[in-house]
Amino acid sequence: MAVSPSVLYPASYEAKVTSTTIKPDANSSENSSYQQNQFPPSHSNNEREITEQLNDDVRLKYIKDKRLGEGTYAVVFLGHLRTKPASFVAIKKIKVNAEYKDGLSMDAIREVKYLQELSHPNIIALHDVFSSKDQNLNLVLEYLPRGDLEMLIKDTNIHYGAADVKAWMGMLARGVWFCHENFILHRDIKPNNLLIAADGEVKLADFGLARSFADPYLNMTHQVITRWYRPPELLFGARQYSGVVDIWSMGMVFAELLLRVPFVAGNTDLDQIAKICEAFGTPTEDNWPGVTKLPNYLPTDSSHVVPLQGRDFFLRQFPTAGPVGADLLMSMCTLDPKKRSTACRVLQHGWWSTEPKPTDKKNLPRKPDGIEKMGHDLTRRGGEVDDTTFKNAARQLNFSGARG
Secondary structure: OOOOOOOOOOHHHOOOOOOOOOOOOOOOHHHOOOOHHHOOOOOOHHHHHHHHHHHHHHHOOEEEEEEEEEOOOEEEEEEEEOOOOOOEEEEEEEOOOOOOHHHOOHHHHHHHHHHHHOOOOOEOOEEEEEEOOOOOEEEEEEOOOOOEHHHHHHOOOOOOOHHHHHHHHHHHHHHHHHHHHOOEEOOOOOHHHEEEOOOOOEEEOOOOOOEEOOOOOOOOOOOOOOHHHOOHHHHOOOOOOOOHHHHHHHHHHHHHHHHOOOOOOOOOHHHHHHHHHHHHOOOOOOOOOOHHHOOOOOOOOHHHOOOOOOHHHHHHHOHHHHHHHHHHHHHHOOOOOOOOOOHHHHHOOHHHHOOOOOOOHHHOOOOOOOHHHHHHHHHOOOOOOOOOOOOOHHHHOOOOOOOO
């Protein structure tokens, strides 16, 4: 029987969280450079030699095999330990780019920083980091040969049910909970960032947009999270937010697993807001106090106000989830972020203990081989959107007969 998502992991999985905080992104404190004391002092020649030797020791531990994928941002290779040819890894070589200081984008720095701090069964593992002779940074990542959740959703030859969805959502919820427990926002949760291990375990990947959020009054950028999975407060320009932005994205993944198409998929930010209002109801001061004060809020014509949706809507729209699952989804898709569920409350929800029980991970539906898809996924930079297959899919959904 599958483990309940509410089971927390022992101390061996605790993150090695440091006090250093990356602050990227334009027009906010995220764009600040590292403080000077966060950079190492100048090395003597002897120290440089030791550093180079240590780097070579790590580099020589691995052998690169075939190329799995290449993009403008990175090249991904299948690799293995030199001493254990059957111990496979994915080696992601991040290309040096002259437009960035020191040749590395903030996405790459974030990815290394946060993956070094987090160790959890539902987060992709970073085994090692080394630089190659061409000065490119190489990330040695966990080998995840079964592709991603997006691949399973799109493949109409793969059939899955409520128990499978419950298992996948449980893995995602545990990974997100662990990030938030360690004060880290992922900020780009979507199906093709959820990679699948050989044993069926789902792993949260792509930390290129992640950041720490220990200070609740610190301004952060609102231009994060792929549009279809972006919560309304970010679309309205909120600069101060919490882990519930990731919870909205989780809700969108939950809905997509149930429908097998993205639930709300706008072509622009304004179109995305319109689709959210059409689906869930129009944000007003009555149902979301303070929403009209957000920077990008646009007043709504009183003749076009859609009532806030209740449980009946979610149950009719997502019958596979059942009444308790519909309640959980509604709590994750609440417009007002202050009323939205947290990762901890998601894990404590009664849906996990209702029938059907989550499918054991070894029995979950899977593709025979998704390693090429993993190679494609790892070449992307954080925040990139691949919407070719599902473009305009949400237009097929009809909310007019499902008011409640």
